[in-house]
Amino acid sequence: MKFAVLRFPGSNCDQDCVYALNAIAGASADYVWHKDTSLAGFDVVVIPGGFSYGDYLRCGAIARFSPVMQSVREFAASGGPVIGICNGFQILCESGLLPGALVRNRGLHFLCQHVRLRVESNASRFTNAAVPGQTLNIPIAHGEGCYFADEETLRSLQANGQVLLRYCDAQGRPTEAANPNGSRDNIAGIRNEAGNVFGLMPHPERACDPLLGSTDGLAIFHSLMKGWTQPS
C-alpha cells in the first residue's frame, strides 16, 4: 500500500509520517511536493502536521490553494482515502473536504502532551482494526486544535457516525476535564460523510515506535491496510 505524504513549506511531521509508515510491513511512503499535481500510483494521501505557510492568515488557509490540493480533491472525490493529521486536519477543514473548523485552544496555550482517545466507531476504514470504546494513547501538539462546528453540523456528524475519536479520561469517559482544548463534544477526529476522508488533531505517527512510549497510533494505519489488496 503506497502512501503519499504531502509536503508544504512549513510541514514538519512529513519525515515522521514517512518513517512510521515505512516501518509497517506492506506499507511504503514517499513525499509529494505541494507544487506537484500527480498522485498517480498512490493508494492513500497523508497530509501531515506542521505549520504550512507559517500558519499565516489562519492554519491551513493558504495551503488549501496549493496546486496539489486540487489533485487531492479529485483523489477524494473518486473515493481515495485521505488522512489529515493536525495541520493536515486544519487544511482539510479549510478546503471544505471536512466540515467545521479548528480554532485557538480554549486555554490559549500550545499543548504538547499525550492524550487518551476513545474510538467512537470502528465502522470506518480508519478505525476498523480497533474496537468501539477502545482507548488510544496518542500525543497532541497544537495551538489551534479546538474543533468548532455549528449545532446542525454537530448533529449530523453524530447521526452519521462521523465522529471517530473523542478525548476521554483514563476510564474512557469523554469528560470536560479530559478535553484538552475546548473542542465541541470532545471531538478529536472526524470523517467525511462518504467515509474516505479523515482528519484528527492527535499524531498517530508519533505513536508507532515503542521508543516513543506508545504504539497505539498503529491502530489507525493498520485499519487503512486491513482488507486492502494490491490493485492488479
Place this chain on the structure above:
Amino acid sequence: MSNPLRNETLAGMKVLVTVLPKPSVLDPQGAAAAEAIRHHGLEKIGRVRIGKMIEIELPEAADESLLHEIARDLLSNPVIEDYELKVVNA
C-alpha cells in the same frame, strides 16, 4: 476619517477588510483581553472579540465583487468568522 470620494474603478483607493470571530465561536483571546480591560478600570463592558484587519492598496482599477470573494474565501473562513469590507481613500 474623511468620507471617501468614491472612485468607481477603485484605482488609487485602499480596501480595509475586518475579520472577526462569529459570536457563536469561542474567542479565548477576546475573553482574556476583556479581563485585562476590566483590570484597567473599565468594568462595565460586554463581549470583547479579537480579529484582524487586512489592508489592501489598489494602485490600479479593481473589481469589487472579486474583492468580496477574496475577503470571504481567503481572508476569512465563513465557518467561524464574519468579514466587513470598507473602501477608503489611500
